[in-house]
Structure formats: structure tokens, C-alpha cells
Amino acid sequence: SAVISQKPSRDICQRGTSLTIQCQVDSQVTMMFWYRQQPGQSLTLIATANQGSEATYESGFVIDKFPISRPNLTFSTLTVSNMSPEDSSIYLCSVGEQGKFFGPGTRLTVL
Amino acid sequence: GNSVTQMEGPVTLSEEAFLTINCTYTATGYPSLFWYVQYPGEGLQLLLKATKADDKGSNKGFEATYRKETTSFHLEKGSVQVSDSAVYFCALSDTLGEGTYKYIFGTGTRLKVLA
Numbered sequence: 001s002a003v004i005s006q007k008p009s010r011d012i013c014q015r016g017t018s019l020t021i022q023c024q025v026d027s028q029v030t031m032m033f034w035y036r037q038q039p040g041q042s043l044t045l046i047a048t049a050n051q052g053s054e055a056t057y058e059s060g061f062v063i064d065k066f067p068i069s070r071p072n073l074t075f076s077t078l079t080v081s082n083m084s085p086e087d088s089s090i091y092l093c094s095v096g097e098q099g100k101f102f103g104p105g106t107r108l109t110v111l
Numbered sequence: 112g113n114s115v116t117q118m119e120g121p122v123t124l125s126e127e128a129f130l131t132i133n134c135t136y137t138a139t140g141y142p143s144l145f146w147y148v149q150y151p152g153e154g155l156q157l158l159l160k161a162t163k164a165d166d167k168g169s170n171k172g173f174e175a176t177y178r179k180e181t182t183s184f185h186l187e188k189g190s191v192q193v194s195d196s197a198v199y200f201c202a203l204s205d206t207l208g209e210g211t212y213k214y215i216f217g218t219g220t221r222l223k224v225l226a
Contacts, residue, residue: 004154042200042216043155092154100214102147104154 002027002095004103012109013083020079021106023093028073033094034066037105043092049076083110113138117201117217124191124224132186132220134175134201142203143212144168144177144184149198149219158186158199191224198222 003026013019023032034046046066049055055068069077080087088110093103118133136144146158146168159168164179173188186199201217 042218043214045214100145100155100157102155 002101006103006106010107018081020077021091023076025074025095029095032076034078035092037090085110113205113215115201115215115217117220120221122222126226127190130188130191132199134184136182136203140205142205145202146186147200193224193226196224
């Protein structure tokens with residue numbers, strides 16, 4: 001198993017600003033995943049982040065809006081840029097392949 | 112494409128009642144199937160999984176059987192407790208090759224158990 005922590009746990013932000021979410025894992029992992037869970041909806045994969053290479057984004061998500069860093073095997077950040085109210089969601093970091101582990105999530109509200 | 116469909120909630124039960132949350136899937140390959148649980152204010156936790164047809168996953172009194180003939184993976188528990196109140200997500204993973212998997216989640220079913 002893996003223990004994953006995220007910062008911040010929640011935030012309320014103004015339209016047009018950016019927020020960087022941090023994800024820390026207690027063990028080294030090759031791949032880290034970022035998901036979005038919009039209110040009342042399921043999880044949607046934003047991107048996959050491998051250490052030492054560019055993140056791979058899913059359809060509908062772009063690097064300019066959701067830049068990701070992966071400086072080492074235990075850490076990643078996701079930035080939500082130029083936020084709008086439609087970005088209000090829970091953002092979740094995840095590791096693991098068969099049987100994923102998830103962080104507690106970052107609840108973002110954009111006013 | 113692959114998809115997961117689970118029953119709409121919320122599901123409200125009395126303590127010690129029998130629980131079934133339906134989940135069906137569409138997949139072109141041979142996916143693994145999962146149930147995740149999200150307790151209030153917490154992240155998702157893996158509840159159980161099954162990796163091939165006829166496998167039964169079980170944990171904490173919950174069970175689900177991988178039924179290929181009906182493409183289903185229904186979650187059951189014989190006697191629910193108030194502490195089981197949470198949102199339950201059905202999910203599948205399908206291999207993209209080279210050890211890479213793509214996960215697809217259902218929309219979640221909220222369970223509320225009353226004392």
C-alpha cells in the first residue's frame with residue numbers, strides 16, 4: 001500500500017488566479033495520476049505524470065491549463081491556472097496500477 | 112469505448128439490512144474490476160477487486176463477483192452498519208499495453224445507513 005498526502009486540503013480562490021496542489025507519496029513510484037471529481041460526478045483522469053518526462057494529458061485537458069511537475073519519484077504538483085467557477089472540483093492524486101491508491105483530495109472552490 | 116454504469120443513489124437503508132449496489136460494464140478486452148469507497152471528508156479507498164471472470168472480491172463483509180456473462184460486478188453486504196455510510200464507486204481497468212492501465216469510474220452511489 002501507499003500513503004499519499006495532499007496540500008492544501010481545501011481552498012477558496014478568486015476567478016483568474018492559479019492554485020498549485022502538492023502530492024507527496026511515502027514511497028517511490030514511477031507513475032502518478034491526477035484526477036478531477038466534479039460535484040456529484042465521477043472521477044475523470046486529467047493526466048499521467050512520469051518522473052523525468054512530460055506529463056501525458058487526457059482528451060479535454062491541456063498543459064497550459066493544468067501544468068504538472070514531477071521533480072522526483074515521491075512528489076508531484078498540479079496547477080490549476082486562470083481559474084473559473086467551472087474548475088470547482090475535488091482534485092485527487094493517485095498512484096498504483098492494479099488497485100489504485102488515492103490521496104485525500106483537494107477541494108477547490110472558485111468564486 | 113469502455114464504460115461503467117452503476118445504480119443511481121442515494122440508497123437509504125436501516126442498520127442490518129441487506130445491500131446491493133448494481134454495477135455493469137462495457138469493455139472490449141478483459142478488464143479488472145474494482146469497488147472503491149469514499150467516506151465523508153476522505154479520499155477514495157480500494158474496497159475490493161476481481162481480476163478475472165468468476166473471481167469474487169471480498170473485504171469488510173462486502174462481496175462482488177465478476178460475472179462476464181452478464182458483464183456485472185454488483186456489490187453486496189449482508190448486514191450494513193451506520194459506519195458503511197459513504198459513496199461507493201465501481202471501476203474497471205483495462206490494459207493499454209506495456210504495463211499501462213486506463214481506469215474508468217462509475218458515477219458513484221451514495222449509501223446512507225440509518226440507526
